[in-house]
Amino acid sequence: MLPETTQELVGIDEIRAAADRIRGHAVRTPLLDSPWPELLLKPENLQPIGAFKIRGALNAIAHLDPDVRARGVLAHSSGNHAQAVAWAARFYGVTAHIVIPDNAPRRKIEATEALGATVELVPVEQRFSRPEELAQQTGMPMIPPFDHRDVIAGQGTIGLEIDEDAPADLTTVLVPVSGGGLISGIAAAIAALRPDVQVIGVEPELAGDAAESKRTGRRIGWTPADTARTVADGLRTFSVGELPWQHISSQVADIITVTEDEILDATGRLVLDARLVAEPSGAVTTAAFLHHRDRLPAGTTVAVVSGGNIDPTVLRSVLGAS
Secondary structure, eight states: OOOOOOOOOOHHHHHHHHHHBTTBBOOOOOOOOOSSSTEEEEEEGTTTTTHHHHHHHHHHHSOHHHHHHOEEEEEOOSSSSHHHHHHHHHHHHHOEEEEETTTSOOOHHHHHHHHOOOEEEEEEGGTHHHHHHHHHHHHBOOOOOOSSHHHHHHHHHHHHHHHHHTTTTTTEEEOOSSHHHHHHHHHHHHHHHHHHHHEEEEEEEEGHHHHHHHHEEEEOOHHHHHTTSOGGGGOSSSSSOOOHHHHHHHHHOEEEEOOOOHHHHHHHHHTTTSSSOHHHHHHHHHHHHHGGGSSSOOOOOEEOOBBOOOHHHHHHHHHHHH
């Protein structure tokens, strides 16, 4: 069990302010019809860096005092947040130093470097401790991947867009869960705008810390060795953050876990049937709809396809098996 704190939840005004900051830079993604009745897809894989993370990174860096921002920014990430921070730092003309665990996909590491960031690879156990050391040594501001108000508010802009675009019979929004920033922001927006709609998280069985936390009512962490087993590399975080847990415990209806076979099946079906390239982390919500629909309310469901930065080897394997 991890320590818990009580913090003020991110509010709808913060999310609306984030939408103003990122407008014209992050893509306002549409809701797409899917091959499966009653399922709409929110394709965040269409963002400039291929994942939703650009929303939170842009908002957090934009909200920094300009003198603080000029020092450059720090971040830690398994890949997509790294690219988002690198992209936003380049946009603002500041440096970015990003700590990435050494089990991250090579493609994501190279993409982060290509955006001009300095990448430091560390053993997975140092993913959180090394950035804190750097922050103390350099005085550079940290842009965390999930446990940060501005990051959560940025991700919450997805919830604003879902509210604006979804039909009146929307009953459910499915959201991938890793550190919890994405689902926290979306849940905060949906709770304010469509309180009758259920926000349900989805994560791999092999990285099911959030589901266990939700079930027991206590924030529980798993070990790096446990979460590293899943093919969904963007969902390998050891536990949800403290502020995300406040949102998950109060604004998220349920968390469903999906198997590795279900994740890979959904990844392939999104490519072949929906013509969307999703990385396994982004396909978990579709996996939940396809394989666990009996746990969902009747009516229209939105599945957030959180990213499309799939490892080519995984893609070839998925398509070869389809």
